[in-house]
Amino acid sequence: AQSVTQLGSHVSVSEGALVLLRCNYSSSVPPYLFWYVQYPNQGLQLLLKYTTGATLVKGINGFEAEFKKSETSFHLTKPSAHMSDAAEYFCAVSAYPLGSQGNLIFGKGTKLSVKP
Amino acid sequence: DAMVIQNPRYQVTQFGKPVTLSCSQTLNHNVMYWYQQKSSQAPKLLFHYYDKDFNNEADTPDNFQSRRPNTSFCFLDIRSPGLGDAAMYLCATSRRGAGENEKLFFGSGTQLSVL
Numbered sequence: 001a002q003s004v005t006q007l008g009s010h011v012s013v014s015e016g017a018l019v020l021l022r023c024n025y026s027s028s029v030p031p032y033l034f035w036y037v038q039y040p041n042q043g044l045q046l047l048l049k050y051t052t053g054a055t056l057v058k059g060i061n062g063f064e065a066e067f068k069k070s071e072t073s074f075h076l077t078k079p080s081a082h083m084s085d086a087a088e089y090f091c092a093v094s095a096y097p098l099g100s101q102g103n104l105i106f107g108k109g110t111k112l113s114v115k116p
Numbered sequence: 117d118a119m120v121i122q123n124p125r126y127q128v129t130q131f132g133k134p135v136t137l138s139c140s141q142t143l144n145h146n147v148m149y150w151y152q153q154k155s156s157q158a159p160k161l162l163f164h165y166y167d168k169d170f171n172n173e174a175d176t177p178d179n180f181q182s183r184r185p186n187t188s189f190c191f192l193d194i195r196s197p198g199l200g201d202a203a204m205y206l207c208a209t210s211r212r213g214a215g216e217n218e219k220l221f222f223g224s225g226t227q228l229s230v231l
Contacts (some may be wrong), residue, residue: 019229043120043206043222044159090158104220106158 002027002093006107019078023108025092026072033074034067034092034104044090050074058113061085083109086114119143120223122207128229129197137192137226139207148190149220150182150207159206165190166212194228202230 007022025031032051036044048059055067065076074091088111091105121140139148149164163172165184179201181193193198194201207223 041224042209043224044190044220045222046219047197049219103161104159105159108156108158 001097002105003092004093004105004107006089006110007060008018008093008110009108010111010113012113012115015083016080019054019067019076019081019085019112021076021078021089021091023065023072023074023076024072025091027031027093030078032094033065033067034057034094035063035074035076036090036106037061037092038088038109040087042084047076047089081112081114083114083116086112088112119178120207120209120221122205122223122226123228125224126227126229128231130231131199132196133227135194135197137194137205137207137228139190139192139223140179140188141207141209141221142188143211143221144187145209145211145221146187147210147212149210150180150185150190150192151208153158153174153204153205153225162192197228197230199230202228204228 003026005024014083026045035047037047038044047063048057050057050067058064063078065074067074088109092108094104119142123138147166150162151159153159161173162176162180163182179195184190191210204225204227206225208220210220
């Protein structure tokens with residue numbers, strides 16, 4: 001069985017500050033991990049994914065995440081927040097490499113606010 | 117440029133009155149999914165079609181049905197909506213067999229209200 005826990009339903013940062021969104025997972029098999037972003041009134045968009053190989057994954061819009069097996073974590077970071085980063089972010093885990101079978105287990109999401 | 121299109125954006129129905137949500141895609145993807153996302157909760161997969169093969173999740177209520185008349189369209193039918201069915205319904209597509217390039221493409225969702 002797999003599950004995802006996102007710590008903090010709301011995170012607020014100042015423009016230019018570090019963004020850190022936390023995600024911990026539980027999986028009985030080697031996990032495949034994803035971060036999605038949902039802007040207001042839009043669908044989910046893939047930010048980045050970890051399947052195998054390098055544990056530091058770079059995604060779109062300057063975001064990156066690091067897979068830490070010992071900590072069962074896949075935290076999302078961005079060095080400098082921009083106003084346009086305000087959105088809801090979902091961490092997801094799958095037993096399949098591409099999540100393409102829809103068997104993604106999503107976390108409850110973290111709403112990111114960016115203050116001027 | 118819209119690739120996964122959901123109509124309408126907002127849908128209001130009455131308790132117990134059947135309602136249909138629609139999804140179309142211009143990507144020619146072979147898989148189409150329906151997710152339910154309640155307020156402040158994670159999206160939850162209801163079912164998906166792989167070509168014409170229907171795959172229902174074990175805990176999806178019988179009240180929810182789906183139809184896929186052709187590659188481009190997929191419908192979500194709620195036979196007797198209850199207040200607890202009020203949610204955002206997300207359609208997604210993917211091309212199974214595309215290897216590393218395979219990923220989910222989501223529509224903007226339909227927000228369903230039940231009065």
